[in-house]
Amino acid sequence: MENKVQLITYVDRIGATNIAGLNKLIENELKDLFGGVHILPFFDPIDGEDAGFDPINHKLVDPRIGNWDDVLKLSKSVDVMADLIVNHMSSDSMEFQDYLEKGDKSEYASLFLTYDKVFPNGATDEQLINIYRPRPGFPFNKMKFKDGSEKLIWTTFTPKQVDIDVSAAKGVSYLEDILNIYEAAGINMIRLDAAGYAIKKAGTSCFMIPETFDFIADLTQKAHDKGIAVLVEIHSFYKTQIEIAKKVDLVYDFALPVLVLDTLYNKNADNLVNWLKVAPKNVVTVLDTHDGIGIVDVASENGVPGLIPDDTLDEIVKNMHRKSEGRSLKATGAAASNLDLYQVNCTYFEALGKDEDAYLLARAIQFFVPGIPQVYYVGLFGDDNDMELLARTNVGRDINRHYYTKEEVLAKTETSLFKGLAELMKIRNTANAFNGELQIDKASGSLTLKWEKNQDWISLNADLESAKFQIEGVNNGATILFNN
Known part of the structure; x- marks a missing residue:
């Protein structure tokens, strides 16, 4: 993977209707800006309840946007990263529907994780309370089978996302099949989505336990055997991130977005510099993604100080809401259908009060800290919160998931902000010194x-x-x- 700026985008939200159109965009309007592209879920379907992160068929490109040959052609232009959704699949998948119809007689019965697999003798209150949750409530849902029986199915995120038993033979072969498809399609990097939740064990937090590291190490080796690098996506306390980074290829520097806001809001780089002294170097840096701006990554945990004092962090969150004139409040926390309580949903441009100088400085800092920088497609254009999409879907993260037409993209590429950012990106892509010492x-x-x-x-x-x-x-x- 090249040490160049990468684009994070959905295929159909950046003025393209398919993968071939995205390829043309990268080769023309966005020429020389990106060494790689992280295509957000392009599996069938791309428009599920969680914008593709609930695949009905992870092994099929949504036919509306192309096929695996189109992905292979794109890989000839730039490095291609794809998500490997290891924790779950859609409850509408053929495999899960077969399980609901046939129960334990289904050939896919062992593919799914049930409550009784983890707690064969039942769970105590303490065991249930100790399960780490990214969202409110317990991680199970009662599912009814064709014969009228019911079972608790593990659903870490939503009832539409049923968890895979990655330890079962069926789960292992399911993930291996996807890796084989990726190799043939020229994908040279995978992002392990929600990998921290993949292993569940009674009496633990069921999040980043020792067995999780074993699972990630095993999957990483299988990917390496196919020439594929692995990026692990985990939001957590900063000391946990440091430890995780020692055991994997790459992690996200999810602390950076809030530390840069802290630097620019408070005109003081102390917290940012202190982080850079201890931060992992095997990182992918972001300021914005398809999710919100993470807070847990810089916050304290169980009385242990975080990267930013809690009172300062509280003010930063309030300032984000002020800078966005309250629009981010409508998409964050318990507002809308947002269940990610540790994130603020807002475009990074609005989090900086639409200040173009501050925005370009934020990107410059991102490009100069260690790591491979990724730029989210909305951030590429330095854009506003999409309140119309939020009102239409009532999904908090949609505030930062605008659907651009080709005409909008062409207009955006003519703005002074885009041209300034494009020049910064070209500098980051071509300066040899970025492969040296900081x-x-x-x-x-x-x-x-x-x-x-x-x-x-x-x-x-x-x-x-x-x-x-x-x-x-x-x-x-x-x-x-x-x-x-």
Whole structure:
């Protein structure tokens, strides 16, 4: 995988109607901006209850947007990352419907995780309370079978997403089949979606337990055998992230988005710099994704301080809501149908009060900290919250999941904000120094990040008071200079 900026996008929400159209966009309007693309779930169907993260058929590209040959063609242009949804599939899947019809006689019965598999003798109150939950309530739902019997099925996220027993032979072969398809389609990186919840064991939190690491290690080795790198997606306390990073290829730096907001809101880089001193280097960096802006990643846990003091973090969250003029409040917490209580749903541009200087500085910081930077498609255009889509669906995260027409994309690429961001991305993609060593310097109201490799160097000098910055350097003897 190249050390270049990557795009995160849905196929059908960025002015393209199919994978071939996305390929054309990357080769033309977005030429030279991306070394890779993370295509958010493109499986059948792309428009389920969780925007593709509840696949009915994980092994089939939604026919409305293309096929595996189209994915292979895209992989000839850029690195391609795809999600491997290891924890669950849709309750409408053929496999689960067969299970509901035939019960234990179904050939797929062992594929699904039931309450009694984990708690054959029942669970105590303490055991149930100790289960780590990303969303309110218990992780089971009562399902009725054709013969009238009922069972509790493990549903970590929603009733439409039934959990897979990844330890069973059927679960193992299910995931291996998908890896084989990915290899043939030229996919060279996978994102393990919700991997932290994949292993359930009585008497534990059922989240990132030792057996989970064993599962991830085993799956990672199978991916490596096919030339596929693995990115693990986990929101958690920062010390947990540090430990996870030691055992996997890549993790997200989910702490960065809030630390950059803290830096720009409070005009002080102390918390950001303290994190960079201990942060893993095998990371993919983001400011925004298809999910909300994570809070748990910088917060305290069980009395242990986080990366940002809790009172400061509370003010940052309030400031996000103020900067967005309250629009983010309508999509966050218990509002809308949002169940991710540890995230704020808001575009990053609105979280910065639509301040273009601050937004470009935020991206510059992202591009200069260690890691492979990803830019979400809405963030690529520095756009507003989509209140119309939120009102239509009442799904909190849809506030940051706009459907762009091709005309909108063409108009966005003509804005000064896009052109400034595009220039930053090209610098990040071409400067050799980013493969070297980083030096960090901060003073009151300022931050300097400088990379050096042999004779090449590049430096970001930021004035946090004004959100103005300068990039200067030398690359293959040529001068680099950028100002916002």
